[in-house]
């Protein structure tokens with residue numbers, strides 16, 4: 001993994017950490033660290049994507065409209081990923097989903113035009129981002145299957161584990177009202193199921209937080225989708241060995257004129 005230059009904070013985002021240190025050094029002046037606050041909207045649906053966000057800490061939810069002013073979560077982005085994949089896919093700089101901060105943290109923000117330029121110049125960045133898009137496709141497809149086939153207790157257990165794994169904490173700031181919104185079910189149903197998990201000693205709900213008490217127990221409660229997605233995340237997002245620090249194969253990237261040509 002790349003080591004930070006003296007005076008620079010360590011990078012935690014998995015895509016950026018997978019870059020050869022030379023590429024990361026060239027991109028770094030264009031990556032601006034920004035705080036992410038609760039409920040902050042990074043992209044509104046159908047609005048232009050001006051910046052992409054490499055998540056460092058916290059959690060961002062992607063939601064889709066389900067009509068009648070209802071929204072349902074269709075994706076979770078933690079430090080393994082990037083918010084703004086529409087720019088990567090060259091489908092135009094318009095957001096399909098709304099992206100908002102569910103757990104506060106921070107991200108490295110890059111201007112969309114600069115990001116597009118960087119993708120064309122840095123094969124390592126392109127490969128890392130495409131790996132992430134692949135993982136998101138797996139996650140989205142599995143969650144669609146899960147919503148159709150599995151019960152609320154299994155889905156809630158899966159969702160709590162997904163979220164806690166991404167923020168690397170056993171404590172999640174989350175209310176039942178917000179949970180019902182995320183899972184697309186009525187609050188009364190979430191309340192019954194969450195209280196059931198608490199009665200079983202798997203979690204504890206306390207003042208807008210959910211605390212994990214028994215990971216093995218909650219994993220046993222979750223449906224098979226949990227392990228399928230998490231195994232995919234580990235496999236797909238694994239950093240290629242040739243990108244690791246000290247064994248960097250710079251390849252043709254070294255022959256490019258580099259970041260100077262990027263928009264800032």
Ligand SMILES: [Zn+2]
Nearest residue numbers: 146150223225
């Ligand atoms: Zn499931």
